[in-house]
Each structure stands twice: as C-alpha cells, then as structure tokens.
Amino acid sequence: MKVIILKTTNAMENSSDLMKKLARNLETPSRQWYMWVAILSIIVLFGVYALIRQIQEGQFITGMRDNAVWGIYTANFIFFMGLSYAGALVSCSFQLLRIQWAKPLLRIAELITVSTLIVGAPYILFCLGRLDRIHYLLMYGRIQSPITWDVIAISTDLIFCVAFLYFTHIRDFAKLRDLQGLKVSKWRKKLYTVLALNYRGTPLQKKYLHQAHDIMAAIIIPTAVIAYSLLSWLFGMSLKPGWHSTIFGPYFVVTAAYSGVALLIIIMWLYRKSRKLEDYITNKHFNYMAFGLVLLTMAYGYFTFSEYITDWYNQTTQMSTLLGKFTDISQYGGLQLFHVIFTMFVPLIILGLPWFRSINSITLVSLFIVVALWVKRYLIVVPPLETPFIPIQDVRPEYVYYSMSWVEMTLTISGLALIVLIFTIASKIAPIIPVAELEDVEDASKPIIRFSTKGA
C-alpha cells in the first residue's frame, strides 16, 4: 500500500525526523514573528477599544436601529460559528472514517473549529444592549428561548472541541518533550512536559487515547449538527418572512460545511507557502478538497435554489417584496448576484472542470466562496429585518436601511485578526502538521472504513 503523503514519513524512525524537521518552526521566534504578532495584537486592541466605546456610549454608535435591530454582528456570528462547526465536522469525520490522506489536515481543521468558535461566539454578545447583565442568561434562563438553546449548544460544543483539540495534541506534546536539541525556552519545555500528561506511548495509553479520540469525534459530529441547526432556528422560529423557513436547519449545516472546507483550503495554502510544507500538504490534498468543494457547491446550490424557488413561486406579498430587494440592483441585487456567482457558478466551472484546476485557482475560488458566504449571511440577517409586516414609514434613513458603523467594522476586522493571531500562536506551540497522526498511518490496524489509495 502506498500512501501519498508518506514519502518521508512511512516508517517509525522517520517520524521523529519529521518532528525534528517541523519543530524547527517552533523554535525561538524571529523578530518578524514578533512584529507580526504585534501588528495583529494592535488590530485586536482596536476592536477592544471599539467595544469599550460601545459599552460606554450605548449602541447608538453602531449602525443598528429599530427595524434592523441586528446587523453585521449577527452575520459575523453565524459566519464564524458556521466555520467552527464545519471544522469540527471535517476533522471528526476524517478521524472516524480513518481517511489516511487527510491526516496532515486534521490539525488545521481542529484549529479552525476552536479559533472561530472563540471569536464567533462573542459576536452575539456584542448585540446585547446590556453586557453588564450577561449573567442573567444563567440566572433567569428560559429554556423556551432559542437564545438559551444557543447558549447551551455553544458552551457544550466549545468544551467538546477544546477537549478534542487537546487530545489530538497530547502525543505531539510528548514528542516535543522528548525531542533532544529543541531550541526553545525553559518554560516551553516545561509546558510540553505538563501538557503531555506523562504520555509515554505504552500500549494501554495508546489504546485509551485512541478511544478518547474516537469517542470525542463521534460526539462532536452530532453536537455540531445540532448546535448549528439550533442557531439557524434563531431565525427559523421567527414569523418574519425570509427567516421563517423550514429548510433553515439543514441549509445552515450545508452552508457551514461549505464555508469551512473553503477556509480549510485557504489555510492549507497559507501554511504550505509560509512554512514550506509542500511535502505534506500536496497537490493531491488540494484536489481532493476541491472535489469535496464541488460536491458541497452542488448541495449548497440545491438548497439555495429550493429556498428561493418555493418563495418566489408563491408570490406572497411579503416574500415578493423581499425577493424584489434581492433582484433590485439599487438594493441588495449586487450582493445577491455576487453571492450566487461565487458560491454556485464559479466553483463549478473552476473546480469542476479539470482545465482550470490548480492549487492557486482552488485557493482563490475558496477565498471567494468564503467571502460570498459571509455576504449570504448578511443577506439572511439584514434584508428581512428591513422588511417587516407593517411597511416602514420612517423618514430617518438609518431607521430604514442598515449600514454598519466604524465600531462594527473595527470589531469585525479585529475578529479576523484574532483568528489569525490564534493560528499564529497555536502553530508556534505545536506543529501545524499532526506528526503523531502521520505515524499512525501504517498501523491503523482496525479501520472502520479504509479509504483506498491504491494507485495513488
């Protein structure tokens, strides 16, 4: 059996070489690295400043008003939570299905899960007018409210995903602890010792850790599906035309997976370039992920089509008004067109046909998909809010149309910066390629489903 990634890693003795090689990236950071972290931190601090201003002066300094009571914060919330659930779905299905070729991608997917969850969840809190009363959610929580469902689902998901991320790190921490000649500071060495939990690779430890992986993966998949469906029902449970849709649960889950796979490709590309990981994140990976993306494009297109066609065919007054805004270029027509082109047509042509497919084109298309899916989230949140049952008869333009203020813009950008920062730091602590996982390729003794790589 020949496995694509294992040119250098298909034997036990080679794996410590692999760790040695990859651990070079973890050694005492360069000045450039510190500069990079400093820049990201400053952007994050701008966000903190914006948040403080918002708390001090109230939400009047945001673009939100009556009617469009939610805006870009909620769009970001859905967007980032979607990425998070997708990362969880991808990494856990790879784990459970024993998909060997995907092993180098596992850690990136898991980091996507945790980083976007940490960054995404607070966005719904930024919508709160009274952040000082946030503990009321626990003190007076009502289970009838979809917000309470989300509080429970997200906190559960966070615990599971952080645990899973940690479990998948333990063996690498043990390797780093044992690695001779690793040039890192003393506290880092100590950190590895503590975090490795005295893992020595005994058969029993191996077995238990393996079981823990599988159990967590098996739990996280349904958790992620349920959690994102619950999130979609924040909208689906509403009477509001454009929100009240029975398709929202599965639609959101598919959208999440779609955006998550696209982001995975982008981050694969970034690490491949910046860390010179061409041997581990190969052309094959990009191609396989692109196939996945094509499948998801079709699934997404199908859901989107069935959502709009049923509303359009019925021509109810409310929905016609809303759909009219989506086709009117002076309103949301432009955004909608962008979304449709880059989530449905471009991926099918560039990724589905062999002539345009390359690592760079796949990544570029993925970037457009991620942006277009953010736009889609914006289109889910804002236009229905601007289309209430009683037509708005307000003369104040900001009460009729939502437009984001500098506060919301700053907090959005700093959220992105925080995700990059988490990735920057996390990949300095442990290699972005799960070394110990690659070791397992050979002795995946009891696969549930073996992904055949014959002839690869």
Added chain:
Amino acid sequence: MDKNDKKNNRRNFLKNGLTVGGSMLAMGMGPAIAKDSAGEGKSSGEKIKVLTTEGKVIEVDKPEDDCKIDPCEPPKGNAARQGIPGRSFVMVIDLARCKNARKCIEGCQKGHNLSPDQEWLNVYLMKDNPESEPYWFPRQCFHCDIPPCVKVCPVGATYKRQDNIVLVDSNRCIGCKFCMTACPYSVRIFNWKKPPESDVAKEDYSPESSVPAQIGVVSKCDFCPDRSREGKLPYCASGCPMGAIYFGDKNEDAVSNGTETLRFRQLIKDRVGYRYLDELGTEPNVYYLPPVERMFDYKSGLNDLSEEKKEVYKNIIEGDHPQNN
C-alpha cells in the same frame, strides 16, 4: 405560592377579627368600598362584614384587589408579573375616526417620558389594495394572548400577565432585541441612547409605569396599567381628540374613549371589528373597527407633515401595492 398562602392567612385572620373590633379596619376599607360602589372596581362575589360609623355590622362585597385603595402604587419588580386580578384589558380602535392628529403619540410620549423620536405607538398610512382609499392606522402593542416576543425572551424580562398585558421589566432586560425581531407588528423599540432625564427616582421604577427608562433595553407600549389603577384611561385614549381609541375590560364587557362607554362585544359584533394580522395566530387584544363611513378624509392628516414624510406617504398612496413602496 407561599406568598399567596400567607396573604390568605392574613386575610382570614383579619376577617375573623373584623366583627369583634374592626372599626379601624372599616375606616381603612372606606375609600375602597366607596370606589367600588362608584363602579370603578369589581367585586369578587365574596362578602365581608364591616362595622359602620353608626356602630352597625353590615355585609358588603369584598373588593377583589387591595390596590383599589388609594394611592394605587404600581407594584415593583416581580410583583408586577401577576397583573390586576379579574381584569382582561382590551382596546378598540375606530379607524373611521382617526385623522392622524398624532395627539395619542404626544400624550404617550409625555406620559412615559419618551424622547420625541421614540414612538411606542405610531400612526401608519395603510392602503389595503390598489383600489381602496388609504386610511390612518394607529398601532400600539397588541398585548397578544400568544405573544411571540414573550416566547423568545431568554431571561423572562418580558412577560404576559393575567390581565392581558404584556410588559417589559427594564431591570431584567439584557437588550438582546430578540423580542423585537419576533414581534410581527414592529411594536417594540430599543433605547439606543441615554433616555431623557426623569423626575422619577430609579428605585421607584415599576414595569407598569415604565418610568424611568434605561439605556440598552427594549421598551414598548404598556397599556398604562398604572393609569387603570387610578381609574384613568391610557394616555393615547384620553389624548385622542376624535375619541378613536377605546380602552376597557373584556370581563366587564365595556370599553370607553372617555366620552362614551360601549359594550365591547356588541361593538365588535356590530361594526365587524377585526384584529390586525390575526392569521399569525398571536391572538391580539387590540381590535380595529374598519374605516367605513369615515368622519374625515385621510388627506386632512397629511396637512401638517414634513416634506419627507409626505414623500413616504406619496409612495403608499400612489403605489400599486401597499407593500411595494
């Protein structure tokens, strides 16, 4: 439950003690009974014995609510969640009488210490179909029996009371605005800015009076239960110069606009009263009488408006369809 038991015990104790030496209590009950006989309150059907000033023991109807005793302080905090027992508040709006005088809005804003850009009730210009004449449509909170806003509140800051009223507790609200997205009638508003200064001290806040307001929370029409306790109509009903807004009690089967009091059920029956967007299943408690045989041309309501506002209404008046504006 515990509280109620205690209250009952206390009542029984007082009741038993009354016939012996209850002259002091009789003095205390005096205003309540007087008010009751004036038709303000409702009797619970129970009889109690009191001592008159002549020294005679008589049996009278027991007033069903302590709060009928002056001064009728609106309850604070969780006490405001119960509602006034035996009441079932309801509103009827006669669309044939509304001419967009907007006095209801002014009265409401003044009474609740709102800033001029905060409208708990609003008057919309409606046009049901391309052929029909536009009409003015005052819209306050409908105090639904199945309120979507209450359903979605994560902290129970907005709640439905047994007297039909849906209130917001500003001390509980976390400002998530989920109720605003849930309300199909765009009734709720958010305090984006610091609210105007109020004479009412913060600790005197009652969800029934909704004053003083707080920043970062949701507020809305409260049906003025504090005014009902005093035997007054809500600000909008008493403020309307046309008498278009009737307020009353379904249990009493009476609604009043301040000048005339009508039988609620007969009024709805005769004038074919309807509830706005009733098909959503929210069971509103505000009824509309269709704008037929109008007292005014709707155009008279356009006179005092700003050019921008007129522009908004122009789209509605000329629009092929009321939604496509």
